[in-house]
Each structure stands twice: as C-alpha cells, then as structure tokens.
Amino acid sequence: xxxxxxxxxxxxxxxxxxxxxxxxxxxxxxxxxxxxxxxxxxxxxxxxxxxxxxxxxxxxxxxxxxxxxxxxxxxxxxxxxxxxxxxxxxxxxxxxxxxxxxxxxxxxxxxxxxxxxxxxxxxxxxxxxxxxxxxxxxxxxxxxxxxxxxxxxxxxxxxxxxxxxxxxxxxxxxxxxxxxxxxxxxxxxxxxxxxxxxxxxxxxxxxxxxxxxxxxxxxxxxxxxxxxxxxxxxxxxxxxxxxxxxxxxxxxxxxxxxxxxxxxxxxxxxxxxxxxxxxxxxxxxxxxxxxxxxxxxxxxxxxxxxxxxxxxxxxxxxxxxxxxxxxxxxxxxxxxxxxxxxxxxxxxxxxxxxxxxxxxx
Numbered sequence: 001x002x003x004x005x006x007x008x009x010x011x012x013x014x015x016x017x018x019x020x021x022x023x024x025x026x027x028x029x030x031x032x033x034x035x036x037x038x039x040x041x042x043x044x045x046x047x048x049x050x051x052x053x054x055x056x057x058x059x060x061x062x063x064x065x066x067x068x069x070x071x072x073x074x075x076x077x078x079x080x081x082x083x084x085x086x087x088x089x090x091x092x093x094x095x096x097x098x099x100x101x102x103x104x105x106x107x108x109x110x111x112x113x114x115x116x117x118x119x120x121x122x123x124x125x126x127x128x129x130x131x132x133x134x135x136x137x138x139x140x141x142x143x144x145x146x147x148x149x150x151x152x153x154x155x156x157x158x159x160x161x162x163x164x165x166x167x168x169x170x171x172x173x174x175x176x177x178x179x180x181x182x183x184x185x186x187x188x189x190x191x192x193x194x195x196x197x198x199x200x201x202x203x204x205x206x207x208x209x210x211x212x213x214x215x216x217x218x219x220x221x222x223x224x225x226x227x228x229x230x231x232x233x234x235x236x237x238x239x240x241x242x243x244x245x246x247x248x249x250x251x252x253x254x255x256x257x258x259x260x261x262x263x264x265x266x267x268x269x270x271x272x273x274x275x276x277x278x279x280x281x282x283x284x285x286x287x288x289x290x291x292x293x294x295x296x297x298x299x300x301x302x303x304x305x306x307x308x309x310x311x312x313x314x315x316x317x318x319x320x321x322x323x324x325x326x327x328x329x330x331x332x333x334x335x336x337x338x339x340x341x342x343x344x345x346x347x348x349x350x351x352x353x354x355x356x357x358x359x360x361x
Contacts, residue, residue: 001188002063002155003028004049009058011044018044019056020212026190026205028063031182033191035199036209037235042192045209046158049190051075062155073104078149079158082165084141088134092125092144095133099152112151119147122181139170146178150185157182157189163198175202196236200224208232230357233282233350239314242288244322245354246281248272253281253349258319260299268346271361280357282350288326290315291341292334298341303334317342 004026011019019041026032034042047053049060051072059068067075078099086095096116100107107115120126123143133141142162149157159178163171179202182189193199199206200220207217208231216228227233233241245256251269253262256278291298301324307314308330315326315334326342334340351360 001028001186003061004032004156004188004190005059005061006045006049007059007061009045009048009056009060011041011048011053011056017212019048022058022212022214024207024214024217026188028188029186031179031189031191031202031204033193033199033203033206034209035193035196035206035235037194040194040209041212042194042209043160044212046079046160046190046192049075049156050077050079050158052079076154077156077158078152078154079160080142080145080149080162082161084133084138084145086133086141086144086148088132091130091132092120092136092147093129095144096120096129096147096151099148115151115153116147119150122150122184123147123177138166139174142166142174146181150181155188157187159189159191161193161195162191164193164195171198178202197238200236206236208235226359227282227350228359230280230282230352233352233359237284239285239325239327241282241284241350242322242324243280243282244319244324245278247278248276248351255319255322257321260319262297262299262344262346265346268349272351273361275351275360278354279360280352280354282352283344284348285314285325285327287345287348288324289343289345290326290328290332290334292338294341295343298343301340301342303336303338303340305336306334315340 006022006024009019009022022045034045036042044053048056051070059066062075093116096119097112100112120129123146125143128140133144163174175198203220205217206220206223208215210231216223216232223232224236247254247256251264253264301317301319303315304318305316311330313328313330313332315328317324352358353360
C-alpha cells in the first residue's frame with residue numbers, strides 16, 4: 001500500500017473550477033473519507049488521482065512517486081463506482097478474474113485462482129461464483145465490484161459513493177464490512193460520499209469539501225466537536241446542529257430577538273476569552289436539556305412537534321424567530337403545545353464570528 005499526496009491540485013472545466021488548490025496528505029493504510037455536498041469536487045479529485053481526468057494543475061503523489069504524468073494503468077489504483085460496472089454476460093468468477101488477465105499484469109493462473117478464492121471468501125460470495133452477475137441483488141453486485149478491486153492488490157483503493165444506491169439496512173451492513181475489510185487488508189482507501197453518517201462511522205479522518213476547497217481535515221471526533229466554521233458544523237451531524245444569533249454581554253448569553261437569557265458559567269467565559277457582542281451560536285440537539293418543571297437557569301418554551309425515533313425522541317420548539325430541535329430519552333413524554341423548560345450544555349456551545357462564520361474558540 002502507499003500514502004497519497006495532492007499538491008496544489010486545481011481542475012477546471014471551462015469556467016467552472018471543480019477542485020481549487022487542494023493540498024492533502026493521506027497516510028499509508030488510512031481510511032480517508034471525502035465528505036461534501038453534490039458538486040463539491042470530491043469525485044473530480046478521485047478522477048485526477050486515478051488518472052481518469054487529465055489537464056489539471058498541481059501534482060499527485062502515490063507513495064514517493066510523482067504520478068502526475070502517468071497513465072491510469074500505471075498508477076496502480078483500483079476504483080469502485082456507485083454503479084457496479086460488471087460484465088453481465090460473465091459469471092462472478094469471470095468478473096473477478098477479468099482484471100488479472102490483462103496484458104499489463106500477466107498473473108499466472110494459479111495465482112488468479114488464489115486471489116479470486118480469497119476475495120470471494122472475504123466478501124462472503126463463494127456461493128455466487130458460478131452465477132451470472134445479472135442474476136444478483138444490488139448488494140451482491142456491489143460485493144463483486146469490491147472483489148474486483150481486491151484481487152488486483154492495488155496500492156490504493158478509491159471508492160466513489162459505492163453504497164448510495166443500496167437500501168438503508170444493506171448500506172449499514174456493508175459499511176461494517178468495508179471498514180473490517182480495509183483494516184484486514186491494511187489498505188489505503190479514499191472514500192467519497194455526501195452521506196455524513198457513512199463518513200463519521202467509517203473514517204480514520206474526514207475531509208470536508210465545499211465548492212472545490214478543503215475546509216477541514218481531521219478525525220470524526222474533532223470535526224464533530226471542533227468544527228472550523230458554520231458550514232462544517234451544519235453539514236456534520238444528524239439531526240443537524242441548531243444555530244441562533246446570540247448576544248454575549250456582561251457574562252450573559254441572550255437569544256437575539258427574544259427575552260431568553262442564560263448566565264454563562266465561569267469556565268465558558270474563560271473559554272471565549274472576553275469575546276462579546278453579537279455571535280452565531282451553535283448547539284447540537286443532544287446538548288439541549290428539557291424538563292417538565294421550571295429549574296434554575298432554564299427558560300420556558302412550548303413544544304411544536306415530537307418525532308419518535310425509537311431510542312430517542314426529537315422535540316422541536318420555537319423561540320421566535322428560531323426553530324430548535326432537542327434529542328431526549330424516549331422515556332421523556334411530552335405532547336404538542338405542552339410547556340417545557342430548556343437549558344444548554346454550556347461546555348458544548350459553539351461560538352462563531354457573525355461575519356466570517358469561523359469558529360472563535
């Protein structure tokens with residue numbers, strides 16, 4: 001396996017800049033996820049790395065080799081796409097063997113059989129080897145696609161939203177299998193998705209991409225708990241973070257446009273280092289505490305909607321002009337229009353600059 005480095009990578013299509021000065025290093029054996037909305041430049045970055053897209057500026061390194069001018073065949077990467085890219089007239093075994101029989105690789109037949117049998121056993125598709133791929137389910141076809149990548153023993157695996165066309169339960173099952181497989185192989189794997197649940201559950205590190213630029217690259221824990229700006233905070237997390245305009249003054253936090261005020265704890269005042277005035281405040285649903293009875297430091301609100309999620313309830317309430325959503329234990333019983341009291345876990349509040357939207361702490 002090998003490390004990956006992008007140096008000042010820029011890719012344009014006419015007047016559209018798909019990737020904008022990307023600088024990124026992926027460690028050998030790392031599961032790295034590129035996360036961002038559709039059109040952010042994630043797939044284009046993979047295509048430049050694989051050599052499928054040319055005419056880009058900057059450099060791409062695989063290991064210690066500058067592969068910028070290399071053909072796709074010589075970069076030794078394997079790519080798994082959202083669509084299965086299998087040959088329907090061939091059996092599963094023949095599809096797995098296919099990339100090993102090219103004139104470039106010239107793999108001996110006994111080695112082909114060994115690799116195919118290993119991939120089939122690893123992906124639990126041994127009983128499918130003699131079946132035509134057009135007779136398989138979506139999950140089975142995606143396993144075969146991944147198997148075609150494994151048998152090649154590439155330096156790097158590239159996966160472009162490989163699970164997005166599968167149903168929710170199958171996606172969850174294959175997420176677990178992919179993570180296990182990557183660790184078992186010790187593979188360097190770059191995975192593209194717009195699904196933040198996939199990113200947070202699978203990645204060693206996550207790169208948040210917006211409009212062709214890398215906004216933040218860190219562990220899932222850091223990205224979630226220490227977002228660089230409001231875009232990262234809003235894009236990562238399900239249910240989404242709550243934002244509101246707040247005024248910090250005289251040691252108190254006021255929800256702008258409402259009478260609701262909170263006395264800030266001394267630890268928080270030290271954390272924000274004397275920052276005052278109007279800010280954007282972020283608080284995640286699990287960091288809002290609700291009670292039925294009035295408590296010191298809590299403010300009154302009225303329930304708007306209840307979403308029963310099984311293990312938890314999502315309680316929506318309004319503080320004009322803002323809409324808040326709180327995650328509570330499923331045992332917390334409440335009805336629409338009920339009076340409740342809320343307070344924030346102050347140590348989990350995020351403070352963003354009103355103009356730049358950058359995290360201030």
